[in-house]
Each structure stands twice: as structure tokens, then as C-alpha cells.
Amino acid sequence: MSKCPLCFSDVDPGRARWQCMNRECAGPASPEPLATSYLGHEMTVKQRREEVRPSDHRGAWAPRAQQFCTDCGVSMTRACTVCRYPLPADVGESDVVCVALAGARATGKSVSIGVMRLFLEKFIEELRSSLDFESRYSESDEDKEYVKQILTGMVYPPTPPGQARSLLYSMGQINGKRRYLALRDIAGEDLEAAEAKLNLSFLGRADLVIFLFDPLAIKSIQDALENLIPRQRAVGQEPQKVLQTVLRHMGAGRPHLAICLAKVDALQRLADHNNPISPVFANPGTTLMRESVRHGVTSGPGYDEHSAQLLSEEVRSTLMLLNGTVIVNMVENPANGNILPHRFFTTSALGGAADGELLPPHGITPFRVLDPLLWIFHQKGMIPSIA
Ligand SMILES: Nc1nc2c(ncn2[C@@H]2O[C@H](COP(=O)(O)OP(=O)(O)OP(=O)(O)O)[C@@H](O)[C@H]2O)c(=O)[nH]1
Ligand SMILES: [Mg+2]
Ligand SMILES: [Zn+2]
Ligand SMILES: [Zn+2]
Structure with a gap:
């Protein structure tokens, strides 16, 4: 099973979450309370985005290989759709x-x-x-x-x-x-x-x-x-x-x-x-x-x-x-x-x-x-x- 290494939730095969984790990014940061509760200290993220499998999609679906933050231009990180902790790119x-x-x-x-x-x-x-x-x-x-x-x-x-x-x-x-x-x-x-x-x-x-x-x-x-x-x-x-x-x-x-x-x-x-x-x-x-x-x-x-x-x-x-x-x-x-x-x-x-x-x-x-x-x-x- 594909799972999140922090909260151990199953990775949703029809959804992918992306977030900017670049420390230098000037975009607004917001806290992630669930990741914080699993980590024991605050985790904040910058720009975030979600990709969903189109309802008419047939067969196996995979999110895009990469997404970029429009505030800083840096490649975004795949994250758990439940707790929002970063995931390895090939987790799916x-x-x-x-x-x-x-x-x-x-x-x-x-x-x-x-x-x-x-x-x-x-x-x-x-x-x-x-x-x-x-x-x-x-x-x-x-x-x-x-x-x-x-x-x-x-x-x-x-x-x-x-x-x-x-x-x-x-x-x-x-x-x-x-x-x-x-x-x-x-x-x-x-x-x-x-x-x-x-x-x-x-x-x-x-x-x-x-x-x-x-x-x-x-x-x-x-x-x-x-x-x-x-x-x-x-x-x-x-x-x-x-x-x-x-x-x-x-x-x-x-x-x-x-x-x-x-x-x-x-x-x-x-x-x-x-x-x-x-x-x-x-x-x-x-x-x-x-x-x-x-x-x-x-x-x-x-x-x-x-x-x-x-x-x-x-x-x-x-x-x-x-x-x-x-x-x-x-x-x-x-x-x-x-x-x-x-x-x-x-x-x-x-x-x-x-x-x-x-x-x-x-x-x-x-x-x-x-x-x-x-x-x-x-x-x-x-x-x-x-x-
Ligand atoms: N005899 C023996 N002692 C062990 C063994 N493994 C660990 N210990 C001893 O048990 C003590 C505690 O080990 P830790 O691994 O720190 O225990 P822990 O369960 O992580 O403890 P907490 O982090 O407080 O929950 C150490 O002082 C070790 O010397 C073992 O295989 N044999
Ligand atoms: Mg210990
Ligand atoms: Zn950014
Ligand atoms: Zn998680």
C-alpha cells in the first residue's frame, strides 16, 4: 500500500496535494494543524494546490510529475492529503x-x-x-x-x-x-x-x-x-x-x-x-x-x-x-x-x-x-x- 510515513494514512489514488515548502518563498504561509499534531511542533506551508482525477478518467491515474509555485517558481512538494506532511514523489x-x-x-x-x-x-x-x-x-x-x-x-x-x-x-x-x-x-x-x-x-x-x-x-x-x-x-x-x-x-x-x-x-x-x-x-x-x-x-x-x-x-x-x-x-x-x-x-x-x-x-x-x-x-x- 502507498501510505504517508507520518500519519500512516493510505495515499488517495485519485487525488494529489502539492505544496511549496521553499523557506525563501515570499508567499503567505499558513499552519497545518493536523501535521502539527503528529509532529509535536508547528508546520506551515506556502502555496498549496490539489489535483483530482477527472470524473470521466478511465484506467490508472497519476498526477503530474511536477508542479511549480507561482510565488517563487520553485518545484512544489507532493504531500499527504490527510495530514499534509511531505511524501516521496514516487509514493503512488x-x-x-x-x-x-x-x-x-x-x-x-x-x-x-x-x-x-x-x-x-x-x-x-x-x-x-x-x-x-x-x-x-x-x-x-x-x-x-x-x-x-x-x-x-x-x-x-x-x-x-x-x-x-x-x-x-x-x-x-x-x-x-x-x-x-x-x-x-x-x-x-x-x-x-x-x-x-x-x-x-x-x-x-x-x-x-x-x-x-x-x-x-x-x-x-x-x-x-x-x-x-x-x-x-x-x-x-x-x-x-x-x-x-x-x-x-x-x-x-x-x-x-x-x-x-x-x-x-x-x-x-x-x-x-x-x-x-x-x-x-x-x-x-x-x-x-x-x-x-x-x-x-x-x-x-x-x-x-x-x-x-x-x-x-x-x-x-x-x-x-x-x-x-x-x-x-x-x-x-x-x-x-x-x-x-x-x-x-x-x-x-x-x-x-x-x-x-x-x-x-x-x-x-x-x-x-x-x-x-x-x-x-x-x-x-x-x-x-x-x-
Ligand atoms: N539487557 C538488555 N538491555 C537492553 C536491551 N535493549 C535495551 N536495553 C537497555 O534498556 C534501556 C532502555 O533502552 P531504550 O531503547 O532507551 O528504551 P526506550 O523503550 O526507547 O525508552 P523510552 O525512550 O524512555 O520510552 C537501556 O539502558 C538499555 O541499556 C537488550 O537487548 N538487553
Ligand atoms: Mg526511546
Ligand atoms: Zn513558493
Ligand atoms: Zn499523512
């Missing part, structure tokens, strides 16, 4: 995969984005294409910021609330279509507040929402890990409350929902300790200790549906052991009856616990970080099943 012919990360504070959303992005680059190369950051559609050079933190070993500060963190990547041509990936990082603080400072309704229009569940937020797990890993940053609200807020923002929307048991490296440490959860991780056959398979024996990169289902079952029962039954029930039997296409995952972005500001001493060893993305890529026909 492209598939934009919209993904949002959600979870309480300090569940590892921002770290996961940085690590996923590094590994995605390699994976896209294996698909014989390339991953490129589209800086024009971000507020700052966020891609660099995310990657720098991981590569320099500095852990992210908490994401500031009330500001959009939205990254758009071009994934090039994959399986016959131009693909983009829009990633949105949300501040845990915005999801813990009764009234978010930002318009989060885009969650309902996402293709995939990755909800991170942090086992280190559970008191009994924290106690069991007392002398095994460094003390971790103070934790946020209970996951069920945050999930409830996320589901409320989604409304009647139907994104795929990946419930993800994050920071699993911490639980893996308990394998040889006397803890109710230890037997799960001490079982040598468990998918919770094995990296996912992303290649067939004879074929190229793909998705292993069978193992993914097995993993989902194993994570589901592990969540129940971790007092996560409420979470499982909210997903499988939601109060509003809107059962989303869902699956359970487990990931570790760092592969080990960080001590204060720094990353784990031996560098990062991520585990299954791409699994939720591969699920949605497979669902959207970007990657084949592994035979």
Missing part, C-alpha cells in the same frame, strides 16, 4: 511498510530501532537491493543519531515525549515493487500518560506495531538477576496498562501486532540458575535460544513460517510463566472484540545488559531483532517462504 507506485514501536519507558524501543536498522541494511543487501535513509522526511538526521549511539557505545537517553521520531528508509526495488519502510519510535512517557502530547492515532493505521515487554520490569526476575547483571535504569508503567493505551490509540484499526518479549539475554542468563523460568531456557531444543533461519538450503533469503509459529507458541507460554497472562488475554480476547493478526516474538537488541551509559563490555550480539520485520515483509509479499 510504491509500497510503504509502516511500523511503530510501542512499550513502557526503558523497554528498549530506541535501542531496537538502531540495531534493527543496522541488521536490516545487511538483509536488504542480501535481497540485492539497498537501504537508504530519506533524510528529507525526518525532522533531523535521526538515522545518524540512532546508529551513532550504537556504534559509539553510548546508550540512548529516554526519548523525549511530545515529539515525532519518524524515520523513512528506501529499500529499493524488491519483488517487482519500489519499497519504503517508515519506522516510528514513540516515547514510553507518551504511552504512559493519560493524554499523550502527540497524536498517536497512526498506531491504528500501521502495518505492524511491535509491542515490547520488558522482563526486567518484573520484580521477581529483577531479584533473581541481582548479582548476574548490572543494575538497570528505573522502569516504567506495567505492560498491561501500556498495552491498553496502545490498543485505545489504535481504535478500530487493524495493524499486525507483534508482542515481543524483549531483552531475552537477561532471561537466558537464568538458564543454569534455580528459578521457575530456568527450565525454559535450559532446554537445548528451545527456539528461545536459537537464532532464526533466514535462508533456505538452496534458495535465497526468506521467511521460515513453521519456526516462527513454533517460536510464537513458546514465547506465549513463557509470557504466561512471567505473569503475562493478562497480556496474552488482551491480545487473544480483547474487550472490544477486535482480534488483531498477532504473533509472539522474543528479541535481544544488545545481547547483554549494559552498565549505566555504556553498551555491554563485549559489544552487541543481537538476537532475533529482525524477526518481527521479517514477519510483516513476508505478509506483504516482499520475501518468500523458506522451502
Whole structure:
């Protein structure tokens, strides 16, 4: 689907909006309240124009390739007809995969984005294409910021609330279509507040929402890990409350929902300790200790549906052991009856616990970080099943 990378609305195939974004343009500027609510700060535009498919038009319709501002003569920008945020010029012919990360504070959303992005680059190369950051559609050079933190070993500060963190990547041509990936990082603080400072309704229009569940937020797990890993940053609200807020923002929307048991490296440490959860991780056959398979024996990169289902079952029962039954029930039997296409995952972005500001001493060893993305890529026909 062609979608807006900011509000995740479908691009209207019969209408195109153009606006002048030239800062030097002397034409009158007017505010765009909807884009402002998604961005967390004011966005204004200069001259604007709309093109509509003529009612007698037959077959596929495309807007003009370019339009020019009559005030300054500069080429205008394609924009979302809903929120008015700028869109890539070829959005009409492209598939934009919209993904949002959600979870309480300090569940590892921002770290996961940085690590996923590094590994995605390699994976896209294996698909014989390339991953490129589209800086024009971000507020700052966020891609660099995310990657720098991981590569320099500095852990992210908490994401500031009330500001959009939205990254758009071009994934090039994959399986016959131009693909983009829009990633949105949300501040845990915005999801813990009764009234978010930002318009989060885009969650309902996402293709995939990755909800991170942090086992280190559970008191009994924290106690069991007392002398095994460094003390971790103070934790946020209970996951069920945050999930409830996320589901409320989604409304009647139907994104795929990946419930993800994050920071699993911490639980893996308990394998040889006397803890109710230890037997799960001490079982040598468990998918919770094995990296996912992303290649067939004879074929190229793909998705292993069978193992993914097995993993989902194993994570589901592990969540129940971790007092996560409420979470499982909210997903499988939601109060509003809107059962989303869902699956359970487990990931570790760092592969080990960080001590204060720094990353784990031996560098990062991520585990299954791409699994939720591969699920949605497979669902959207970007990657084949592994035979
Ligand atoms: N053990 C372990 N710790 C992790 C992992 N990923 C992140 N962390 C730790 O979790 C903490 C929070 O990470 P962030 O990515 O900033 O969390 P966040 O969910 O973005 O937090 P907010 O922006 O406040 O909502 C960091 O101090 C990391 O060290 C992981 O895979 N394993
Ligand atoms: Mg964050
Ligand atoms: Zn202009
Ligand atoms: Zn939009």
C-alpha cells in the first residue's frame, strides 16, 4: 500500500496535494494543524494546490510529475492529503511498510530501532537491493543519531515525549515493487500518560506495531538477576496498562501486532540458575535460544513460517510463566472484540545488559531483532517462504 510515513494514512489514488515548502518563498504561509499534531511542533506551508482525477478518467491515474509555485517558481512538494506532511514523489507506485514501536519507558524501543536498522541494511543487501535513509522526511538526521549511539557505545537517553521520531528508509526495488519502510519510535512517557502530547492515532493505521515487554520490569526476575547483571535504569508503567493505551490509540484499526518479549539475554542468563523460568531456557531444543533461519538450503533469503509459529507458541507460554497472562488475554480476547493478526516474538537488541551509559563490555550480539520485520515483509509479499 502507498501510505504517508507520518500519519500512516493510505495515499488517495485519485487525488494529489502539492505544496511549496521553499523557506525563501515570499508567499503567505499558513499552519497545518493536523501535521502539527503528529509532529509535536508547528508546520506551515506556502502555496498549496490539489489535483483530482477527472470524473470521466478511465484506467490508472497519476498526477503530474511536477508542479511549480507561482510565488517563487520553485518545484512544489507532493504531500499527504490527510495530514499534509511531505511524501516521496514516487509514493503512488510504491509500497510503504509502516511500523511503530510501542512499550513502557526503558523497554528498549530506541535501542531496537538502531540495531534493527543496522541488521536490516545487511538483509536488504542480501535481497540485492539497498537501504537508504530519506533524510528529507525526518525532522533531523535521526538515522545518524540512532546508529551513532550504537556504534559509539553510548546508550540512548529516554526519548523525549511530545515529539515525532519518524524515520523513512528506501529499500529499493524488491519483488517487482519500489519499497519504503517508515519506522516510528514513540516515547514510553507518551504511552504512559493519560493524554499523550502527540497524536498517536497512526498506531491504528500501521502495518505492524511491535509491542515490547520488558522482563526486567518484573520484580521477581529483577531479584533473581541481582548479582548476574548490572543494575538497570528505573522502569516504567506495567505492560498491561501500556498495552491498553496502545490498543485505545489504535481504535478500530487493524495493524499486525507483534508482542515481543524483549531483552531475552537477561532471561537466558537464568538458564543454569534455580528459578521457575530456568527450565525454559535450559532446554537445548528451545527456539528461545536459537537464532532464526533466514535462508533456505538452496534458495535465497526468506521467511521460515513453521519456526516462527513454533517460536510464537513458546514465547506465549513463557509470557504466561512471567505473569503475562493478562497480556496474552488482551491480545487473544480483547474487550472490544477486535482480534488483531498477532504473533509472539522474543528479541535481544544488545545481547547483554549494559552498565549505566555504556553498551555491554563485549559489544552487541543481537538476537532475533529482525524477526518481527521479517514477519510483516513476508505478509506483504516482499520475501518468500523458506522451502
Ligand atoms: N539487557 C538488555 N538491555 C537492553 C536491551 N535493549 C535495551 N536495553 C537497555 O534498556 C534501556 C532502555 O533502552 P531504550 O531503547 O532507551 O528504551 P526506550 O523503550 O526507547 O525508552 P523510552 O525512550 O524512555 O520510552 C537501556 O539502558 C538499555 O541499556 C537488550 O537487548 N538487553
Ligand atoms: Mg526511546
Ligand atoms: Zn513558493
Ligand atoms: Zn499523512
